[in-house]
Amino acid sequence: MNEITSAIQLIPLQHYIILSVTLFSIGMMGVLFRRNIIAILMCLELMFNSANLLLAAFSAYHSDPSGQVFVFFIMIVAAAEVAVGLSIVVMMKRNVESVDINLLNRLKW
């Protein structure tokens, strides 16, 4: 455990933060500008995991393992969420023969 922690601490904290912010921004831009629902889901995962990365990094620097435990929980919940999201995609594909989210405005009716 200590070896991993010290390995993580080899890289300065700022680098983790910059990486996370970059990943998060990429994810956010993807969510905002992509129209393919699968791409949007992937971008969501990206945002998730940027947060996870940051949690792991901070946890190492604080020598507090609960942050890393938390990451595991998030990954499990994210897996469940992806299952739901993908099944929505499948249903959408079956119903409207497309994965373009702009077609979802039909749900309004």
Add this chain to the structure above:
Amino acid sequence: MVEQIPNINLAWLVPAFPLLGFLVTGLANRKLKHNQAGIIASAMVLLSFLVSVVLFFILRASGQNEATVTLFNWISISGMNIPFALLIDHLSLTMMLIVTGVGALIHIYSIGYMHDDERVNSFFAQMNLFTFSMLLLVMGANYLVLFIGWEGVGLCSYLLIGFWFKNPEYNYAARKAFVMNRIGDLGFILGIILLFFTFKTVTFSEIFVQASGFQVGAPVITLITILLLVGAVGKSAQIPLFTWLPDAMAGPTPVSALIHAATMVTAGIYMIARSSILYNLAPLTLNIIIVIGLATAIIAALIGLKQNDIKKVLAYSTVSQLGYMFLALGLGAYSAGVFHVTTHSFFKALLFLGAGSVIHAMGGEQDIRKMGGLRKKMPLTYFTFLAATLAISGIPPFSGFFSKDLILSKAFEHSIILYILALGGALITCFYMFRLLYLVFFGEQRLAGAHPHEAPKVMTIPLIILSVLSVFGGFLNIPSLFNGDSEFITFLQTAVVSKASEELSHSTEIGLILGSLLLLGLVIFLAYRTFVSKSIIPAKDGEPMPFFSKLIANRFYIDEMYTTVFEKPFGYLSDFFYNKVENSLLDPVVDEIGFTTSRVGTLLRKLQQGNMSFYLFAMVAGILLFIIFILIV
């Protein structure tokens, strides 16, 4: 602490029976066959009457003068505790016996009278509701319970005046009665509020105990009594609020008999008699009552002289008799007033029921100019009507003689002018009653094609019972002059505190009675000569008349005056507010608010198109704004 009288709790049954009757006949309105509602309703009132009689004997056997039956705690907030309680004492027992006794007879009579009406079931439901409210009114042990009954009878009066609601004029009469009563009720409720502020309670017994701490003529007591008087004036149709009662004759005749003669209109007198302790502390109010009562008695009697509608004559006579009761109250002779209420309820109910019988026989005709000669066709109605006429005119030994003579002698004790005026009113009463009797029952039949016939038994039996009461009702209170011991007055004395007054000497009294009898005889003879020997029929509508007759025939233009002074300006004001304020000011503003909202909505609608990317963008923008906000602040 007064010990509980056994079985006095039966009292709740008295109002419960009519309420049950109302619920049954009211809810099963469509299910009940003809006549069933009438029989149920009459039976309920009769049962109430029997319970009242039982209560009377229970109270007498217990040797106590009053009992309070608390049904439940009605309002209980800090500092304010109002139980829903019934008070059984000699005054309320008297009123209960009148309401249920006369009420039962009128209910039975109505079975025959309303037989052919299509809404007969509703009629009986409303009559029972009325009886229930009236019983609450007279049995309530505090002003608030009294007030429920007070409003209840007002409502029933409105419903029953407008019973034949297909006629717009009847509806107008019903509304008029309601509005006029409302004016009085406003005074009444203000009086109750002031009572509560002054005494911190509305229960009769507690108020009357505390009242002894006030001086005679204390301003707050005077104000309370005047406010209560306003209520009584409205309900008991005194000047200036009396014009609704003659119009109230639009209702079916049994309604006029029960509500607008025997019971409801006497509620004001009951209320003042009940508050006698307060009124004794307010000599100013008593003087106002004397003026109101006497003015009403005389003016209504004068108007009665020239009325040609059989029910209108009786209505004005009711107003006039109520004036006498007020006179008695004003003189501090409350028990004399209540005694006149009692005898009046007998003979006036009888007069109205007799009039109903006549109207029934004449096929709905109410104009006495078209009647005549009914004496031979309807002997039973004639004799009962005659008994009631003699009673109301104050001919001994009929009941009206005793009660009216009592009031007149009290007036004489007060001042001779009062006596002369009151006697004048009594003579006018005698004249118009005999005018009515002669025009209806004597002479030749004037309406061609009518075949008058005696009413069925269900209608005549109540007439007979009431006529017995009208003839002998006066013996309840035989004055000492005739070796009696004024039983009725003594009976009431425990509940009503009349002002002490020295008795007139017997020789003075005999003189007064003989004098008034002589005048009455003269008046009857005059009426006989005018309407039977010379057989003068009152002029048709629109024929020219001498000034004074015209004034009287047009009811002193009081209705017209109210129209000009109150109704018209109110109408103009309403028009102004409707046209100028509502239509040109308020409406456009309200409309503009609506239109603007709708326009903004049309704009915002464009955002809600189901465009997911836009929603996501809005969400992210929102979060960003939120974060920025947090960082800055």
